[in-house]
Amino acid sequence: MMKTLTLFCVATALFLFSSCSDKRPELKDIRSQKTASHLNIGSTRLFMIPPKGFSIADDFVGLIRDRNCTIRVIESKGEKIRSAFPLYDDSAFTNHGKEILDSKLLHVNEYAGKLIVTPGKLNNTETLYLLFGDNSFSVLVQADYETVEKKTREEIYHALESIYFDRNFQSQLSMNASYLFTDTNSRYKFCEKMEQFDVYTIDGELKAINSQEPLIMVTTMEHMRTAPLDKVSEMNRLGMKKLGVTDLKVSELSHEPINGYETLSLKISFTAGGVSKTSYQAFFKKGDQIVLVQGIVFDKDLDKLEEIKQFIYSIAIP
Numbered sequence: 001m002m003k004t005l006t007l008f009c010v011a012t013a014l015f016l017f018s019s020c021s022d023k024r025p026e027l028k029d030i031r032s033q034k035t036a037s038h039l040n041i042g043s044t045r046l047f048m049i050p051p052k053g054f055s056i057a058d059d060f061v062g063l064i065r066d067r068n069c070t071i072r073v074i075e076s077k078g079e080k081i082r083s084a085f086p087l088y089d090d091s092a093f094t095n096h097g098k099e100i101l102d103s104k105l106l107h108v109n110e111y112a113g114k115l116i117v118t119p120g121k122l123n124n125t126e127t128l129y130l131l132f133g134d135n136s137f138s139v140l141v142q143a144d145y146e147t148v149e150k151k152t153r154e155e156i157y158h159a160l161e162s163i164y165f166d167r168n169f170q171s172q173l174s175m176n177a178s179y180l181f182t183d184t185n186s187r188y189k190f191c192e193k194m195e196q197f198d199v200y201t202i203d204g205e206l207k208a209i210n211s212q213e214p215l216i217m218v219t220t221m222e223h224m225r226t227a228p229l230d231k232v233s234e235m236n237r238l239g240m241k242k243l244g245v246t247d248l249k250v251s252e253l254s255h256e257p258i259n260g261y262e263t264l265s266l267k268i269s270f271t272a273g274g275v276s277k278t279s280y281q282a283f284f285k286k287g288d289q290i291v292l293v294q295g296i297v298f299d300k301d302l303d304k305l306e307e308i309k310q311f312i313y314s315i316a317i318p
Helices: 002-022 081-088 090-094 150-160 229-242 299-312
Strands: 046-048 062-066 069-077 102-108 111-119 125-133 137-146 188-194 197-202 215-220 246-254 262-272 275-286 289-298
Touching: 069 150, 069 188, 081 090, 081 111, 081 125, 081 137, 090 111, 102 125, 125 150, 137 150, 188 215, 188 299, 215 299, 229 246, 229 262, 229 275, 229 289, 275 299, 289 299
Parallel strands: none
Antiparallel strands: 062 069, 069 137, 102 111, 111 125, 125 137, 188 197, 197 215, 215 289, 246 262, 262 275, 275 289
């Protein structure tokens, strides 16, 4: 009898343990403090304690264990959280045929937030979206993981509970960047990473996501590294037209090297969304690397284009 009872208890315990493991962890309001174990996610002001086996990613902003297990971070300065929330409303997902596995409003310390979990792109995967911010910024954390690896999923949720946003932290360009600017006296400072672009603004600030402030955008053109610079520039202009740019006019085209690098520079005036703008673009090539730097001003700030040029001229490609 005792042996039977013992076996029953063991079986019950195993069943309960298995059932608990199958249940998705619950993410509640995050109340965290920054510690020595926290890691800054490069190019952002977000800190977190990484899950076991995760490290800083080389080709996106965030953490990676493998291609099916990643945590991506996008910080948008100037984008108010109330304008970002509608993009992550449940209906925005269900209207596109996405199933909602979990959805709730929560807080990340003092910041309002929203959590949504949906099935991932692959079988037995999930995607978690955590959005939070205030009237001056928003942060999106996207975690992708395999549901069959329950321990990893739990560790990811535990890492999310450690998220700390330090609004006074000066975010820095990633150590993996393929370039740098040596003009430390310039008013233009690194602001944020926006998709594949590093964005520089005056004093590293951005008042609003749709503001008419001058800015500089830098990207490494990985897929064009073997093409001549004239061809790269032409393809870039075609891309601008596909995005709806009109009245595109090129001037001041030059192949004069800058800082010893093969260079193609030009000025482009164009209209986007009914607004006239001017861009100074410089394509730099060193070995198999091509770096595009483009300063963009609205016509009211044409006098700032020379200052942008001087900052661009300080580029160094290690």
